[in-house]
Amino acid sequence: MKYIDGFRNPEAAAVLRRQIHALAGEVHLQRSGRALHIMEVCGTHTMAIGRYGIRTILPDTVSLLSGPGCPVCVTDSGYIDAAIALAERGLIICTFGDMVHVPGRRSTLAGCRSAGYDIRTCYSPLEALDIAKQHPEREVVFLGIGFETTIGPVISIVDQALKKQISNVSILTAFKRVIPALHALMGDPEIQIDAFLCPAHVSVVIGAAAYQGIVDTYHIPCVIAGFEPLDILYGIDGILRQWADRAFCVDNQYNRVVTDTGNPFIQALMQTYLQPADASWRGLGAISASGWDLKEEYARFDACRKFDLTLTAGQVPNGCRCGDVIKGKLAPRECLLFGTVCTPSNPVGPCMVSTEGSCAAAYRYG
Numbered sequence: 490m491k492y493i494d495g496f497r498n499p500e501a502a503a504v505l506r507r508q509i510h511a512l513a514g515e516v517h518l519q520r521s522g523r524a525l526h527i528m529e530v531c532g533t534h535t536m537a538i539g540r541y542g543i544r545t546i547l548p549d550t551v552s553l554l555s556g557p558g559c560p561v562c563v564t565d566s567g568y569i570d571a572a573i574a575l576a577e578r579g580l581i582i583c584t585f586g587d588m589v590h591v592p593g594r595r596s597t598l599a600g601c602r603s604a605g606y607d608i609r610t611c612y613s614p615l616e617a618l619d620i621a622k623q624h625p626e627r628e629v630v631f632l633g634i635g636f637e638t639t640i641g642p643v644i645s646i647v648d649q650a651l652k653k654q655i656s657n658v659s660i661l662t663a664f665k666r667v668i669p670a671l672h673a674l675m676g677d678p679e680i681q682i683d684a685f686l687c688p689a690h691v692s693v694v695i696g697a698a699a700y701q702g703i704v705d706t707y708h709i710p711c712v713i714a715g716f717e718p719l720d721i722l723y724g725i726d727g728i729l730r731q732w733a734d735r736a737f738c739v740d741n742q743y744n745r746v747v748t749d750t751g752n753p754f755i756q757a758l759m760q761t762y763l764q765p766a767d768a769s770w771r772g773l774g775a776i777s778a779s780g781w782d783l784k785e786e787y788a789r790f791d792a793c794r795k796f797d798l799t800l801t802a803g804q805v806p807n808g809c810r811c812g813d814v815i816k817g818k819l820a821p822r823e824c825l826l827f828g829t830v831c832t833p834s835n836p837v838g839p840c841m842v843s844t845e846g847s848c849a850a851a852y853r854y855g
């Protein structure tokens with residue numbers, strides 16, 4: 490508790506707030522009056538920024554944009570359609586909870602479950618293995634979405650299935666890599682990003698050094714921060730300092746958890762079973778080498794290859810602007826459906842479904 494209190498200390502927050510305002514004034518002058526746009530690329534940051542009211546204490550010249558950091562939000566709706574198609578073939582579908590409420594073309598996985606199909610919510614990917622062992626006569630598919638943070642635990646399904654000789658389990662993969670997405674965002678002329686507040690969980694796996702290419706290519710700060718209010722304020726302070734000095738680098742402020750080189754165990758697991766692949770992102774479209782596929786020798790654990798399924802782009806619900814929200818081009822409240830047609834109890838798009846979605850954060854915290 491004492492540890493947490495240290496990152497929620499109001500006096501320290503007041504000092505940081507004054508520093509941020511002073512630095513922002515300096516940077517604003519240097520940039521000839523242009524506002525500074527900082528993008529956070531982590532759903533947990535998005536929620537923390539909303540929960541602690543960070544936006545309300547920043548100067549008007551600093552704006553926080555929420556980027557493609559929520560794994561559910563960036564997953565193309567065609568993926569939901571594919572999962573439903575597999576359920577309708579009589580397979581057991583295992584998934585993390587958020588996914589069951591994301592609308593596909595015809596239904597959600599929750600709707601599919603109500604219709605009698607076998608959709609199971611898991612807290613750990615390895616539960617899919619237990620279910621496969623309990624039902625050797627049936628096929629079990631785990632919905633493997635997400636960034637480097639969740640890839641390790643999901644891919645351990647393959648590792649353990651090989652060791653335990655379980656063959657009736659597979660993964661419907663839609664894994665994403667953060668760094669190619671950051672390059673894609675920087676390459677979009679319609680989005681102005683002056684700094685990244687880098688994702689903390691992903692950085693634990695890939696390491697701080699992974700962002701050096703972003704700094705070298707675009708000459709902007711990349712600051713890794715934790716999730717407590719002072720973590721985030723220190724992160725913003727660090728970004729402003731780099732802009733004030735016009736000296737840009739990767740600044741790992743979450744070094745109590747993140748190392749320079751990341752987690753070697755998970756990296757080795759990924760190298761063993763996966764290979765980079767093109768991936769389709771909601772909002773960002775197809776990005777070269779921005780995902781991971783199972784290597785050919787493990788194709789029997791890839792649900793698409795095992796069941797001869799092709800993932801196709803899904804349909805965006807009428808009026809839903811999740812794609813623009815994910816890119817930081819539109820604030821959630823600017824979507825005409827926000828808070829009226831689209832609410833957490835009746836979500837139209839994934840950004841309202843997910844506990845890490847920008848629209849859910851804006852609805853909950855204002």
Ligand code: SF4
Nearest residue numbers: 810811824831838848
């Ligand atoms: S408010 Fe709803 S419909 Fe609009 S962008 Fe957000 S999730 Fe999509």
